[in-house]
């Protein structure tokens with residue numbers, strides 16, 4: 484059943500599941516013999532992180548960070564503030580940042596600058612979605628699930644005004660739904 488507010492499903496649950504498994508196989512091979520710390524970027528990355536971690540075959544730890552930037556708006560303000568920091572030291576550890584989507588790249592750049600001060604052994608990034616057309620700063624993505632066009636997407640963890648995160652697919656909403664805010 485497709486949600487009545489949805490205009491178009493861009494990525495089905497089956498497509499996402501298959502791609503997450505592929506990424507997990509690649510990451511498990513790349514990190515063999517190491518125990519990475521998966522750093523999930525709240526709130527959007529929780530669904531991707533929970534599926535990805537269960538498909539990984541290597542030992543790992545998880546932690547979370549949370550940034551404020553968007554509020555309920557659909558465009559980045561460029562102002563990013565840390566609301567929740569890591570819970571334990573990552574000194575000497577291999578960090579794998581897990582992001583839902585990289586849009587302007589500003590959030591990720593702030594996070595990477597911040598993580599670079601913590602003496603981790605390595606830092607890599609896995610993003611489920613990449614929206615390269617809107618990039619404002621250059622950021623390196625090591626693992627990407629899918630590239631998406633310049634449209635505001637929801638589902639699989641991604642929200643519009645805090646809603647639709649629980650949709651099992653990635654979709655674009657009807658224009659009148661975006662216009663309501």
Ligand code: IMP
Pocket residue numbers: 524527553559582583584585586587588589590591634635636637641642643
């Ligand atoms: P950036 O700093 O512009 O790269 O934005 C990163 C954050 O903005 C993501 O982690 C999302 O939370 C949010 N975001 C960017 N594009 C979308 C979208 O199309 N749908 C939902 N959230 C988005």
